[in-house]
Structures are given as C-alpha cells and as structure tokens.
Amino acid sequence: MRLGVIGYGARIRGILDIIERLGADAQVVAITDVRNDEIREEIRRSGRDPSAIRFHTDGDEMLEEGGLDGVLIGTRCSLHTPMALKVLRRNLPLFLEKPVATSMEQLVQLRDAAASSKSEVVVSFPLRVTPLARLAKEIVESGRIGTVEQVQAWNDVPYGGCYYQMWYRDENETQGLFLQKATHDFDYINHLLGIRPVEICAMTSKQIFRGQRPAGLRCDECPEQDTCLESPYHTFFTRMETDRVQPSGLLCAFAVDTGNEDSGSAIIRYETGMHVCYSQNFFARKKAGRRGARLYGYLGTLEFDWYTDEVKVYMHHSPRVETYRTESAHASHGGGDVVLADNFIRVIRDGARSVAPLEAGILSALMCLKAKESAATRAFRPVAFPDREPPC
Template identity: 55%
Template sequence: MKIGIIGYGTRMHYFLDRLLELEAGVEVAAVADIDTAKAAKQLAEKGIVSPAVRLYTDADEMLAREALDGVMIGTRCALHAEMAVKVMRLHLPLFLEKPVGITFADLQRLSEAAETSRSEVVVSFPLRNTPLVKLTKEIVDSGRLGTIEHAQAVNNVPYGGVYFHSWYRDEAETGGLFLQKATHDLDCLNYLIGQRPVSVAAMASKQVFKGNKPAGLRCGDCEDNRVCPESPYVLQKFREEEVTGDQCAFAVDTGNHDSASVLIRYESGMHAVYSQNFYSRKAAARRGVRLIGYDGTAEFDFYKDEVNVFMHHTRRVENYKLEAAKLPHFGGDSALALNFIGVMEGKEKSATPLSMGIASALTCLEAERSSKSDAFRVIPAVTAEAGTR
C-alpha cells in the first residue's frame, strides 16, 4: 500500500513509526511539504530516501501525479480542512490529524465534501482507542454502574509550556486551546457517554502566561533568561526538562488561555464538566474521566495507568492496573494505525470517522464563543458522513 503525506511535521514523523512497525506492507510513496529538505532529512532517519519517496512542495501536484492507496494529513491546523477536501474529491482513504477544522467555515466545507465523497476518513482521536478507555467503556456498557448521569473530566497538562513557547501560541494557526487539547477529551466523553452533546457553556482565563515583555522576544535575547522558570537555560540546566521553544512565555503576544472549563448538556438531559490547565507540572499531571451512575462510579487516569470502580450499594472497590502509560498516546496510536491500514485494504470502516471529528470541533468552537459571551451555545447536529455516498 502506497501512502502520500501532506505536511510532514512532528506528528506525522511520529505516527509514521506506528504504521511501519506493524509490517503490513505500507510504504511512503510521496510527501508534500513546504520544507522538502527537512522532510527528506527526517525520512532518511527511518531509512526512507529518494527515489523510493518523491518529494513535492505542492499537494495538488502530488495528488495529480501519484497513484496512492491512502493519504495522511499533518499540516498545521489551519490547513487541515482545505487539504482534506482535496483528498476527499479523489475518494481516497484519509488519515486526518485533529482538529479537522478550526473555523465553522472549515467544518461546513468538510460536511459538504462528505456528501459526495467515498473517502473513509480516520480522524486522529487516539484516546478513545486506548486500553484504559476501552476498558472503561466496557464497564459502562455492562450496566453495572446504572445509567451514567454525570461525568467529570480533567486535563492538567504537565507540558503546557509548548503552547506558549512555540508556534502553538498563534491562534490563527491552531484555533486556540479548546480545539488543540479539549477536542481529544470531549470526543472521549462523547464515546463513553454514548450520547450527542446538544449545548455547551465555557469559561476561559489567562492568569499565568501573560506579561509586558515585547512581542517576538526570544528567550536568548532576554535579560531574565538565567532566572526565568520558563527559559530554556533554566529548564535544561536546573530542571532537566525538555525544551519546547524559545519564544517568551510572558510577552504580550503569547496568545491562548492557560486554563478553561466547559459544561456540556447531552440529549438525555445529563451533563458533563471538563477542565484543562496548562501550568500544572510533574506529579500534578492528571488526565482522565469520572463517570457516575446511581449504582456505581468508574474513573481512570492516563498518568496513573489505572481504572477504579466504586460500587455504591455494596462494600466493593475494584482496581484495574494497566501497562499502557508509556505507549504512544497511551496505546491509542497503534490502534489508529491498524484501523487506517484496514481502511486502505478495504476490510474495515473508520473507527473514528469524520462525523466524530466535526462533532468535537463544533463543541470546541461553540465553547470558544461561549467563553467570550458568557452564554450557553447550541451545538448543531452532524448529519453528513464521508464514505457513505
């Protein structure tokens, strides 16, 4: 199976390993990227070199010239929808990085493309594919907890500096941190609850990563770089942490909220709450969900690598310890890769189809609107699905 890649950045470089390690006959035929030299260097690290792979600076040229069995899109977020529509017009299997779009216009274009496309789209939602979430879903669907009537989700991000030190701070490129981060967790909630979200309210704040340093300031040019807790010098020399960029995290142009919370009402009337935070560090990291029914509660935390079940009417607590925390995306990436291979072979349907990507992105966009208006927002229903026409 020959694949083409549009946008060979860090995510695709990383995800390609998951495809290749499955040894399922997948090979990279072509890559379209504005920086072909960088792409060639990264591919060479995997032993993939010209002429085995052809490099293009233009995605349209690659799609016109190459006979491909599938395409993966890993451009910056602002181009996801535009590039996806190009692939969907050719009815090719598509692996699409999240978020599927960053504006309402993006999502409208995708919905319209889906009406006539036979493309089976695999959206990059690894969390719902992880062993932890699959086990929790099994427990929920068993009925042991009763009907889930409340959910509490949290994501305290220990590597949050990346969203203020690097290009992720540019909301014109990313759509903001609801779309960058919450899109995963809200999709996971939708999967576990098994209902459609119908309305949302949100609040966001920026209390830490702000300041009066000049726009465009680099850490190396700042007089405080030897003492600032966010500078690469301090992170490397004293805290032995990975450096994710060198733009000042306390400048006037950092963009992005640094904490936010979302209330979601589902079609049955039950509701869920989700909070995300970007200045938690080390052991304060937490990412998971607590699902509460009348008969019991189930909870999981990706960082603790465990699921706990608390029965409400008997003296019983169950603990399931897994071994997936160190796997890529907690084990979800390998499941995505395997599904995409099955889709290209024509043996499987997408386990994370375009409709799920659009539903999550819609919730995030309406949450962003709500956080600016202090009002509940209705989440439109998603009807069109690629691969069904």
C-alpha cells in the same frame, strides 16, 4: 500499499513509524510539504533512500498524479480542512490529524464534502481507542454503575509550555486550546456516553502566560535567566528537566505576543438531560499532571486517569472498590496510536470501517467552536451548525 503524505511533520512521522513496525506492506511514495529539501535529508539520515518518493509543494498536483492507496494529512491546523477537501473529492482513504477544522466556515465545508464522498476517514483521536478507554466503555456498557448521569473530566497538562513558547502560541493558527486539547476529551466522552450533546457553555482565563516583554523575545536572549522559571537555567537547576543549562530556542511565555488562554472549563448538556463538567489547565507541572474523568451512575462511580494507567470502580451500595491497571501509559498516546495506525492500514487493505470516523471529528470540533463562542459571548450555545440551530 502506496501512501501519500500532506504535511510531513512529527505527528505523521510517528504514525508512519508505527505502520512500519506493524509490518504492513506500505510505502510512502509521495510527499507534499514546503520543507522538501530538509525532508530528503532527514530521510537520508534515517538510512532510507528518498529517490523513490515524489516530492511536491502542491497537494492537488500530488493527488492528480494518482497511484495512491491512501493519504495522511499532518499540516498545521488551519490547513487540515483545505487539504482534506482535496482528498475527499478523490474518494481516497484518509488519516486526518485533529482538529479537523479551525473555523465554523471550514467545518461546514468539511461536513458538506463528507456527505458526498466515499472516503473512509480515520481521525487522529487516539484516546477513544486506548486500552484504558476501551475498558471504561466495557464497564459502562455492562451496566455495572447504572446509567451515567454525570461526568466530571479534567486535563491538567504538565507540558503546557509548548502552547506559549512554540508555534502553537499563534492563535491565528490554533484558534485556542479547546480545539487543540479538548477536542480529544470531548470525543472520548461522547464515545463513552453514546448520546448526543445539545448545549454548551464555557469560560477561559489567561492568568499566567501573559506579560509585557517584547514580541518575538526568545528565552536564550533574555536577561532574566535567574528570575524566570521558564528560563533554560531553571529548566535545569530548578525543574531538573535537562541535563545542563543549554539553549532552548523557545519564545518568551510572558511577551505581548503570547497567545492562548491558560485554563478553560465547559459544561455540556446532553440529550437525556445529563451533563458533563470539563476543565483543562496548562500551567500545572510534573506530578500535578492528570487526564481522565469520573462517570457517575446511581449504582457506582467509574474513574480513570491516563497518567496513573488505572481504572477504578466504586460501588455505591456495597463495600467494594475494583481497581484495574492497563499497563499502557508508556505507549504512544496510551496505546491509542497503534490502534489508529493499524485501523488505517485495514481501511486501505480490507475496506474496514474507521474506529475514529470523520463524523466524530466534526462533532468534537463543533463542540470546541461552540465552547469558544460561549466563552466570548458569556452565553449558552446550542451544539448545532448555524444553518441547523433551533429557533430562539
């Protein structure tokens, strides 16, 4: 299998590494990126020969040369849709990093292009296929807790500093943290429920990562090493996350150009009338980190958390609590990345169907964009495209 890559970043390198470890007969034969000289050197340092790879700076040029069995896209977020459109026009199997779009205009373009394409697309939604989520879905579908009538879900991100001190802080690129994080959570919730969201409201706050320090200030240059808890000094001395005080290269999280909200919540109503409450937080740290949900039925409550690697079932009408451990937290994205990589290979080789299809990515991105719109307008918004919204 001959693979092409558009955007040879850390995420796609991780998926390619899993494909190699799966023993698949797959080779990267073409790369489109703006860092080609660096990438050649990275490949050489890894002990491989880059001479067999065609390097491009234009995606169309790479695709026009042909000879590809599948394409992986791992560019910055704002380019996911433009690059995906190029692949969809050529009907090639596609692995697409999330979010699948960062604006409503892009999402409409992607929806319309998908409708006329034969490409089978695997969206980078690992949570829905982790052993933890698969077990939760098995329990829900068994009817053991009854029909799910409410969900409370949470994502307390203990590594949230990257959204304020690295390139993610640029809201022009990310378009906010619903699209960056909640797109995963909305997807696995939709997957577990098997019903369609119809309305959403949301709120965001920026209470911690804001300030008046100069734009472009880096932690290594800042005079407030002793007082700032995000400084290289406190990363070592207080948080014990490095083995010494050392340069970090990180940008100041409290500068005037620090983007992104640092917490957000959404309430989603589904077609049956049930609703979901979801919250995400980006200044929780260490053991405060958690990601999971509680699903409530009349017969019982199901709870799971990727950080504890546990699923619990609390029966409502008998004195019984069931606990399951999946032992998969150590794996990449809780074991979901292995499933996605394996599925992508089977899509190319065997014509298999995607376990994380493009329509799921489009729906999740639509929910995120509508949540962002709701937070800005302080109003409920229908989970529908502008050209398909119900009349007022």
